[in-house]
Amino acid sequence: MVLGAQFMALLDVFVVHVAAPTIRAEFGASGAQLQLVVAGYTVAYAILLITGARLGELLGHRRMWLAGLALFTAASLACGLAAGTGQLIAFRLVQGAGAALLIPQVLSLIQRNFTGEARVRALGAYSAVLAVGAVAGLVAGGLLVGADLFGLGWRPVFLVNVPIGAVLLVLGARVLPHDRPAGRARGLDLPGLVLFAAVVGLFTVPLVLGQEYDWPARTWFSLAAAAVLLGAFLAYEARLARRGGAPLIAPRVLRIPGMGTAVVRIALAMAVNAGCVFALTLHLQSGLGYGALRAGLMSLPTAVAFGVAGLTWRGLPERLRSRLVPGGFAVTALALLLCGVLLRDGDGGGPLLYPALAALGAGLAAAYSPALAGALATVRTEDAADASGLLVTVTQLGQIVGVAAFGALFLDRKEAFGPAGAAGAAGSAGAWWWVAAALAAASAAGALTGLVRKRS
Template structure:
């Protein structure tokens, strides 16, 4: 009984840390106008405040997961929380645009250290149906944190005023981070140390450089700049580096050394499909909140608090369905994600139809559609994490979870950059018609969600074909995945 209590207490601690890092993906959205005016920041700085965090987050995830697997997941978690907390305080104390941009990059790196340890702890501490419930709670945390971020940000901006409110958005992490460090020392289990393994420094450098080059064209953009004007040629260099990375990993493996990425992962189809689904879903999912916030605040002159409150319906729906879906993934498997993605797509079509025609209290009238999107989104995130990792060796859960999260963060950064560029370009072309700009950008998010739905349907068909021929994956023994 005591052991069970310790496991769930450790999970609660991990989820709070995960929520803190994910809140900072969306909490700054409603504070962007006051950051711009308070620091006299230009478009490039605002882009880096949003996307620079995702870039550093994405670069750190896989090396951090590998580090946790090879050394001590507990120690990496604590270091990550400390880095994130100090960087948050530095963001709050920023005196110039360059200061806050650099602090946000460091903050993202701290978040990247934390997140793969969370999925690694879940893989190691839970088995069977319990693991599904634990990942369900993790999925709930992801959905609620992302959706409630704007509301919390709005409350803090209103509480602190236009001059100090945006600083509170970052300072709020300081007491939470300090408490997490203290409790982590007491509650998180010490992982057993195996033989000391190489951290594959060459692989780390090649992988990090390729991720940076993938993300640079999308985060180094300015308001009004067309997508065609960005340095897309860097993607060719990134592709060459990824090829070099893969060849190096095979060479390193032949020498009997531990590689940064488990070379067996591409052969695990459940993992590959989950990776693709998560990438495209997060590319669309994250973008929705940013363009909705811009539409409400800049186009309709909502306050930060009003804009954030509009998204509560999504958070309620996401929290409810993610928790329930975590317990049902063993019975329904990929059907949950398919159903959820259909619900999200229907909600986005509804938003596209309603927004240009609605009058009066827009936020209240959008609530039913945002609730539907939240209910659908909660059915996607946690089941996908569970199904993606169910055949991954728990001893390599950190690196596997890190790569999964890297794909999601990369998808988020690319989706945000592309959708924001479309939004601002449309605002300029229509001379300030924010409703039309919202609809145009929303159609791109819908397209990304539909790609995720297609991947889910293909995986569903694959699982149906093999269902009668194979036993359930060994790490979800007793669950009947479809």
């Protein structure tokens, strides 16, 4: 049930991509406004994730899960009824805030209510939801927009959340176990919240909007300011912990053996996954002329393989589990290179493309799922909220970086072919080849990270 709510919130990250052209046509939105409609949810979500995790600890994970789901459902209704672009942008921000309250509670509830092998199974299901939600958003968006239910155009992509959210609220109120909140025992680190929100905002906004404005100087200034404020945030948190306070992220969580390496692995895996989905979808639709539904269905082999591998990797012999993460990144790199070669000529890639996409999903699952499970395996119950908020934030930031960096590379390489080539299949295929090679390089870096840790 809690994973069902997470699936709905994750689906909304991707479903709006398919609806964006229809929204632009109805409201006459500018490119920047459309970018904010798409990105506003993600930015608000990333900024408030750790805050949501801490509020769950202070007020109770059950209570915050229900509150986040109620806010998300209400904001979905408001998005579906929006009368203009400005309203839609504002309600998308509220949607992201609701998701930020909702989603961190999922990992915390798993940590607090499952142990041993049951926890591993629950984390495998959590990983599978991450994969399926991305593709389901593209497919569902194509279906709902294409159906034009009751002449509502794009609006059902948001309105469909309302009955689902209402049912989950009723079930959650009856089924979720009551937990004992920490209350004022640890307090709320308000200066830390402000500093962290500033860091994430200054980091994510230029990444999301930089391509739209051709990377002006202010985007680089914003990224530099984010780096400076990150140093200030870490120094403040360490000083607060030494004084016996309650920092937003307990430094002891960052010192858990293997946590730093896991953060790097998770960020790389999510960046590769999101960057691949974004660039490949652009190539299939703008280059090969596929419809939104067909482009979404092309991602099914990747999603199914990710879900299956995420649920079954724990059944492998123990001697193989320690090699899964570097091996998964290596398989991902090879699969991406093969996808790049198959689509390089500007055609559909042939029947070999589908097993290559399936290998991509299996490799990503082998890289991500054991890294997540390993990072949480030694986390104490009292640190569950901090660890959950940290890892979910890293997952989200990895997706933002992947879309921004690899999406910018795709658009830049596509333009490099010139006006004529950029609009055709050949120019788009050339751009996709560049992105596939860059994604493979990032995956290879993940494999080397695993090997370095193994030697240590």
